[in-house]
């Protein structure tokens with residue numbers, strides 16, 4: 124697993140809390156290199172760190188500073204540099220922009236897209252903000268209580284949301300057109316999220332679903348549909364040509 128882990132890195136939600144306050148930025152970014160390549164000489168490590176700092180938009184003369192000397196957006200760039208330094212194949216981004224201001228969110232998302240393209244990375248991007256997901260994701264997986272509700276290409280899920288939960292989520296996304304926003308009908312969900320330790324029988328969404336009936340309490344739906352769009356619902360299905 125240790126060798127595999129090198130290919131799978133993480134970017135965390137809270138940029139400042141995810142960085143060790145007692146380590147300099149240079150040491151934080153270099154730590155994965157020292158772990159996996161202990162034989163690498165110090166000048167080479169420094170060069171690698173400076174190069175990756177430049178790639179993520181940090182100045183290499185900031186290498187000896189501490190995390191508290193940086194803004195939230197810069198701290199997230201440090202986290203991204205640390206995740207990139209091992210040239211991984213996959214990065215799991217756990218709500219990487221939710222703690223940032225909107226303008227900084229855009230900068231960080233654009234940076235992630237640039238490095239993804241340049242380094243051929245796969246990003247698993249976890250977020251609650253559907254506008255962010257729409258902007259960045261090629262494929263979208265909507266989850267409810269740890270279960271897959273809908274999976275498909277970005278265009279398929281956003282163009283034709285089919286699961287009742289996805290529909291409710293989509294109806295809550297703010298629209299940039301003030302008239303459309305005023306006339307929009309938001310589908311409010313009743314009740315609270317059930318405990319994941321004791322989930323409902325059958326479909327886990329049934330306690331809040333407006334379409335639920337007896338069958339939904341008996342049968343647990345699985346993802347069905349086409350390779351481009353699949354939905355886990357007994358009533359709303361994707362049309363298969």
Ligand code: SF4
Nearest residue numbers: 326329332339356357
């Ligand atoms: S299976 Fe039933 S409860 Fe679950 S989402 Fe579909 S209609 Fe709603």
